Amino acid sequence: MAIKRSLWLKLSTIQLIILFYLVAVAVSTVLLWLPIVHQPGVELHWIDALFTAASAISVTGLTVVSIPETFNTFGIVLLIVMMQVGGVGLMMLSTFIWLLVGKKIGFRERQLIMTDQNRLALSGLVKLTRDIFFLILAIEAVGALILGVYFLRYFPTWPEALLQAVFASVSATTNAGFDITGQSLIPFAGDYFVQVIHIILIILGAIGFPVLIEVKEFLFARDRGRYRFSLFTKLTTVTFFALVFFGTVAIYALEWSHFFAGKPWHRSLFYALFQSVSSRSGGLATMDMNEFSEPTLLLLSAMMFIGASPSSVGGGIRTTTLAVILLTVWHYAKGRSAVKVFGREIHEEDILKSFVVFIGALFLCFAAVLALSVSESSLPVVMLLFEVCSAFGTTGLSLGITSELSPFGKMVLVVVMFIGRVGIISFLWLIRGRAVKDSYHYPKERVIIG
Amino acid sequence: MAIKRSLWLKLSTIQLIILFYLVAVAVSTVLLWLPIVHQPGVELHWIDALFTAASAISVTGLTVVSIPETFNTFGIVLLIVMMQVGGVGLMMLSTFIWLLVGKKIGFRERQLIMTDQNRLALSGLVKLTRDIFFLILAIEAVGALILGVYFLRYFPTWPEALLQAVFASVSATTNAGFDITGQSLIPFAGDYFVQVIHIILIILGAIGFPVLIEVKEFLFARDRGRYRFSLFTKLTTVTFFALVFFGTVAIYALEWSHFFAGKPWHRSLFYALFQSVSSRSGGLATMDMNEFSEPTLLLLSAMMFIGASPSSVGGGIRTTTLAVILLTVWHYAKGRSAVKVFGREIHEEDILKSFVVFIGALFLCFAAVLALSVSESSLPVVMLLFEVCSAFGTTGLSLGITSELSPFGKMVLVVVMFIGRVGIISFLWLIRGRAVKDSYHYPKERVIIG
Ligand SMILES: [K+]
Ligand SMILES: [K+]
Numbered sequence: 001m002a003i004k005r006s007l008w009l010k011l012s013t014i015q016l017i018i019l020f021y022l023v024a025v026a027v028s029t030v031l032l033w034l035p036i037v038h039q040p041g042v043e044l045h046w047i048d049a050l051f052t053a054a055s056a057i058s059v060t061g062l063t064v065v066s067i068p069e070t071f072n073t074f075g076i077v078l079l080i081v082m083m084q085v086g087g088v089g090l091m092m093l094s095t096f097i098w099l100l101v102g103k104k105i106g107f108r109e110r111q112l113i114m115t116d117q118n119r120l121a122l123s124g125l126v127k128l129t130r131d132i133f134f135l136i137l138a139i140e141a142v143g144a145l146i147l148g149v150y151f152l153r154y155f156p157t158w159p160e161a162l163l164q165a166v167f168a169s170v171s172a173t174t175n176a177g178f179d180i181t182g183q184s185l186i187p188f189a190g191d192y193f194v195q196v197i198h199i200i201l202i203i204l205g206a207i208g209f210p211v212l213i214e215v216k217e218f219l220f221a222r223d224r225g226r227y228r229f230s231l232f233t234k235l236t237t238v239t240f241f242a243l244v245f246f247g248t249v250a251i252y253a254l255e256w257s258h259f260f261a262g263k264p265w266h267r268s269l270f271y272a273l274f275q276s277v278s279s280r281s282g283g284l285a286t287m288d289m290n291e292f293s294e295p296t297l298l299l300l301s302a303m304m305f306i307g308a309s310p311s312s313v314g315g316g317i318r319t320t321t322l323a324v325i326l327l328t329v330w331h332y333a334k335g336r337s338a339v340k341v342f343g344r345e346i347h348e349e350d351i352l353k354s355f356v357v358f359i360g361a362l363f364l365c366f367a368a369v370l371a372l373s374v375s376e377s378s379l380p381v382v383m384l385l386f387e388v389c390s391a392f393g394t395t396g397l398s399l400g401i402t403s404e405l406s407p408f409g410k411m412v413l414v415v416v417m418f419i420g421r422v423g424i425i426s427f428l429w430l431i432r433g434r435a436v437k438d439s440y441h442y443p444k445e446r447v448i449i450g
Numbered sequence: 451m452a453i454k455r456s457l458w459l460k461l462s463t464i465q466l467i468i469l470f471y472l473v474a475v476a477v478s479t480v481l482l483w484l485p486i487v488h489q490p491g492v493e494l495h496w497i498d499a500l501f502t503a504a505s506a507i508s509v510t511g512l513t514v515v516s517i518p519e520t521f522n523t524f525g526i527v528l529l530i531v532m533m534q535v536g537g538v539g540l541m542m543l544s545t546f547i548w549l550l551v552g553k554k555i556g557f558r559e560r561q562l563i564m565t566d567q568n569r570l571a572l573s574g575l576v577k578l579t580r581d582i583f584f585l586i587l588a589i590e591a592v593g594a595l596i597l598g599v600y601f602l603r604y605f606p607t608w609p610e611a612l613l614q615a616v617f618a619s620v621s622a623t624t625n626a627g628f629d630i631t632g633q634s635l636i637p638f639a640g641d642y643f644v645q646v647i648h649i650i651l652i653i654l655g656a657i658g659f660p661v662l663i664e665v666k667e668f669l670f671a672r673d674r675g676r677y678r679f680s681l682f683t684k685l686t687t688v689t690f691f692a693l694v695f696f697g698t699v700a701i702y703a704l705e706w707s708h709f710f711a712g713k714p715w716h717r718s719l720f721y722a723l724f725q726s727v728s729s730r731s732g733g734l735a736t737m738d739m740n741e742f743s744e745p746t747l748l749l750l751s752a753m754m755f756i757g758a759s760p761s762s763v764g765g766g767i768r769t770t771t772l773a774v775i776l777l778t779v780w781h782y783a784k785g786r787s788a789v790k791v792f793g794r795e796i797h798e799e800d801i802l803k804s805f806v807v808f809i810g811a812l813f814l815c816f817a818a819v820l821a822l823s824v825s826e827s828s829l830p831v832v833m834l835l836f837e838v839c840s841a842f843g844t845t846g847l848s849l850g851i852t853s854e855l856s857p858f859g860k861m862v863l864v865v866v867m868f869i870g871r872v873g874i875i876s877f878l879w880l881i882r883g884r885a886v887k888d889s890y891h892y893p894k895e896r897v898i899i900g
Pocket of ligand 1: 059283395396
């Protein structure tokens with residue numbers, strides 16, 4: 001018992017999250033590999049089972065096989081569970097672990113998570129985690145119900161409509177982006193109601209749990225006029241919707257004389273809006289990505305690289321990272337000493353962290369594109385960039401090349417999905433080891449930069 | 451006089467550097483446009499004259515026309531002057547202006563330049579600038595002399611050999627990378643002596659003036675054992691040569707089974723070494739860049755984006771920027787609070803500056819590639835990326851697409867060369883306006899990052 005406990009404490013918080021991730025992927029790989037979950041006659045290579053498992057647990061949604069042609073109903077139910085475990089579980093677990101090994105993480109970081117979630121007491125964290133879980137389940141249930149009833153006009157029997165609806169709702173809310181239609185949401189390209197429901201579910205998953213909790217608190221507050229949203233909530237929400245807006249306008253403009261040429265404006269608008277929302281992390285699509293011109297693919301790659309909000313079901317560098325970086329560069333250019341926003345100042349440590357996350361993510365994605373350009377020399381670089389950004393943002397939008405990749409190429413994407421989901425900071429902490437105390441200092445000396 | 455003086459003082463340091471740059475480009479454009487400098491029968495479009503002028507003043511070396519087929523001997527002599535003005539002049543001028551409007555830049559920045567150049571007194575700056583100018587002239591003269599004598603085996607008459615040698619020496623030392631052979635150094639692909647001379651000249655230009663000055667001081671010091679090189683010199687020199695080494699090994703490995711297949715090892719090694727050195731900022735080439743495979747083009751793009759040392763004739767984000775960023779990410783991952791190197795600590799402001807430069811450069815290059823992918827839709831993204839990075843690093847290596855670009859595409863590259871040469875920091879200061887004093891503060895609040 002004593003040995004167990006010391007072993008437990010020796011594993012750092014981050015290492016436990018990563019352990020959870022790896023175990024979940026390993027178990028999922030074995031489950032998805034079992035012939036019992038496959039359609040008759042299907043044989044799945046273990047690399048494809050691993051890829052699908054990693055894609056489900058990291059809620060990326062990139063696929064090397066067609067889901068409905070490969071898995072039977074049992075397999076599809078398993079996938080629903082995996083998306084749930086991956087999307088909600090990883091976040092919940094990190095909150096739980098913060099509680100369990102609280103002593104290991106130091107007062108400042110514990111204070112941090114409390115600040116983030118609007119200064120809840122440490123003892124309220126269990127309740128908070130439970131809240132998150134039931135909130136997500138409630139969102140998924142409502143989504144499945146609405147879609148289930150509506151889907152009766154598309155599918156002949158109610159069990160079929162309901163399975164489609166439950167899968168679609170979980171896939172959208174967890175931002176997994178898998179589909180069992182065989183062609184994502186392309187069949188619903190003209191059905192704006194289905195798209196709006198999906199957009200709402202995707203945003204609820206990707207906007208970040210702290211935002212959901214604060215909005216819930218706000219709605220139940222006695223005196224709403226005096227409720228103060230945290231800086232985090234303001235920053236991430238404004239950035240999130242600014243990105244959606246900017247993405248919609250940019251896609252519309254770039255495709256105006258290409259794919260959108262000759263289409264009614266509302267159809268083009270919904271194409272642009274849905275793909276913009278989906279590039280945050282959702283990964284569902286109402287059109288074939290190959291229809292987009294290269295500038296749009298570059299833009300979408302950047303949007304997927306940014307990804308969703310922190311503490312959400314999404315990946316990427318996250319919205320707050322981008323916001324802090326842009327604010328810092330702007331304030332630097334204007335010659336101001338502090339980064340001010342919404343009547344608050346950004347902490348220097350968060351500025352440093354943002355830059356480290358950005359640089360780390362950039363080096364990772366560049367290395368991945370470089371590696372793929374060696375192993376998949378027949379594919380153009382822009383397609384490889386799109387695929388890598390899609391994996392890093394755990395978005396799952398694809399030009400359809402995933403299944404053509406070499407085993408090495410698939411493994412590269414598995415690694416990128418993993419780091420994209422657990423986050424660059426967590427990954428960097430893997431190589432941290434025991435923190436070194438700086439007991440000595442050197443004199444500072446300036447150097448010429450840039 | 452009073453009005454003149456106040457007008458003079460109103461222009462900030464940076465604005466004067468940029469003004470010099472713009473005037474130099476404008477004058478050069480007109481001069482290169484005059485029929486008197488052209489070969490018989492040549493008609494030069496004004497956009498191509500502007501592009502060549504901007505390329506010469508920013509010592510980039512990208513060309514939209516063949517230099518020997520377009521310009522006569524008078525035009526070539528003009529180009530030599532322009533490379534000199536652009537390469538050495540811009541740096542000298544910035545030092546001069548620091549002297550002239552010293553009061554405008556504040557004590558800290560004046561102290562900074564003194565620190566950089568090994569703590570010389572402010573009054574020594576004129577002498578320093580003169581030193582720099584004569585040092586570069588001396589390097590170019592020695593280079594031209596050696597190459598001139600040697601070139602007699604390639605060119606029939608001594609005036610021809612000498613013109614080639616002077617042009618080559620100035621083009622290499624200022625890292626301009628223009629050629630009047632019509633095919634860069636490809637005719638010398640088997641002549642390792644010519645290549646070694648060029649490598650030395652390129653490095654002397656790109657290693658940074660402060661390094662040259664300190665090395666000169668070291669060589670003339672009474673007690674060499676006690677001479678201390680500045681942190682700047684150590685950091686930039688180590689990074690510079692590490693990049694050259696890493697580049698050589700990477701190019702060798704990536705092309706081993708492609709372009710280098712079947713070639714003798716020393717030939718392959720010199721191909722890899724020369725192109726690695728040249729990607730720092732030189733821009734001369736001993737082979738056709740189109741021979742390289744896509745992974746190598748991606749790698750070279752990154753190398754050109756990094757560029758040369760600060761206070762040199764090169765561009766890019768500069769070596770110290772990369773070094774500070776990598777050191778900071780590494781120290782952050784290891785959980786250390788200060789960034790220590792060579793028995794010194796990096797100043798927080800230099801860390802912030804490095805990240806701002808990197809992010810600014812990245813956004814610029816991404817925007818440029820995106821713009822070109824719209825205007826030059828027939829060219830693959832990897833070629834556009836290579837061209838943009840070549841312009842930003844003022845390197846001038848090219849896949850030969852420069853002359854095919856649309857007028858809009860050429861203007862995009864002119865802007866990128868300009869910002870690459872004057873540096874991101876200078877450019878950001880353009881939009882700074884009058885510095886705002888932070889007389890108030892807000893409370894700090896933490897946010898979740900990454
Ligand atoms: K996804
Ligand atoms: K150059």
